Amino acid sequence: MERPFVFINSAMSADGKISSFLRQQVRISGPEDMGRVGLLRAESDAVMVGVGTVLADDPGLRVKSPDHRGMRSKLGKPEDPLRVVVDSQGKTPPSAKVLGDGCILAVSRAAPEERLRLLGDRCEVVAFGEERVDLPELLSFLYKRGVRRLMVEGGATLNWSLVEGGLVDEISTYIGPIIIGGARAPTLVDGPGFSGGYPELELSAAEALDGGVLLRWRLLR
Numbered sequence: 001m002e003r004p005f006v007f008i009n010s011a012m013s014a015d016g017k018i019s020s021f022l023r024q025q026v027r028i029s030g031p032e033d034m035g036r037v038g039l040l041r042a043e044s045d046a047v048m049v050g051v052g053t054v055l056a057d058d059p060g061l062r063v064k065s066p067d068h069r070g071m072r073s074k075l076g077k078p079e080d081p082l083r084v085v086v087d088s089q090g091k092t093p094p095s096a097k098v099l100g101d102g103c104i105l106a107v108s109r110a111a112p113e114e115r116l117r118l119l120g121d122r123c124e125v126v127a128f129g130e131e132r133v134d135l136p137e138l139l140s141f142l143y144k145r146g147v148r149r150l151m152v153e154g155g156a157t158l159n160w161s162l163v164e165g166g167l168v169d170e171i172s173t174y175i176g177p178i179i180i181g182g183a184r185a186p187t188l189v190d191g192p193g194f195s196g197g198y199p200e201l202e203l204s205a206a207e208a209l210d211g212g213v214l215l216r217w218r219l220l221r
Ligand SMILES: NC(=O)c1ccc[n+]([C@@H]2O[C@H](COP(=O)([O-])OP(=O)(O)OC[C@H]3O[C@@H](n4cnc5c(N)ncnc54)[C@H](O)[C@@H]3O)[C@@H](O)[C@H]2O)c1
Pocket: 009, 010, 011, 012, 017, 018, 019, 020, 023, 024, 025, 026, 028, 049, 050, 051, 052, 053, 054, 056, 057, 086, 087, 088, 089, 132, 133, 134, 135, 153, 154, 155, 156, 157, 158, 159, 161, 162, 186, 190
């Protein structure tokens, strides 16, 4: 199957949490890391999140800096990368900031008709899989739409499904100088977890940033 290069970018606390036990957003990154996230978006053809992240954070997922916008237009790319939401049941609120032109809502064939009608006015809605979004099918669809570089901005459940499916090439984690705690607080990769055959990583970069550390890992097959 042909698919884009897939990388996860996430910020986590020193204890590995990406938000609090209330699933509310916690500002982990400082300005330098947020600038880096902006550049990563600008360099990507599409940015993807799970609906849990839309419900918790209401991200816009657009390129904000005029320099980054200029960089894209020089390369003949649209102002913003495509925005993709993985949302099997169509639970994204019609007021979500991510919606609008350039947004693809990936649903399953089990998504309720009335949700699809409501959301169909706000973005392109495409179904993959029966009960749950079939991620390999979605990635192959994005590849056919010209997406070669896909940035995944979480959350914990989508990260799990992608890693478990062997669909991730690289993971960048910014580890910030903060402790969030909580056995039920989301971590970088949640889901049921592995009990063997743990995916192995190779460290490709490490640098001090914003009082924390940025790590880049390559997934080994
Ligand atoms: N610190 C960070 O960098 C960062 C980044 C993003 C999100 N977050 C946090 O993560 C939390 C959200 O994570 P989450 O795990 O609740 O939600 P998520 O964003 O991972 O979305 C998961 C949902 O996507 C849907 N889905 C559809 N098909 C799927 C599939 N094949 N595999 C997996 N999911 C599929 C399901 O409804 C599932 O519940 C929030 O608290 C948010 O603040 C933190």
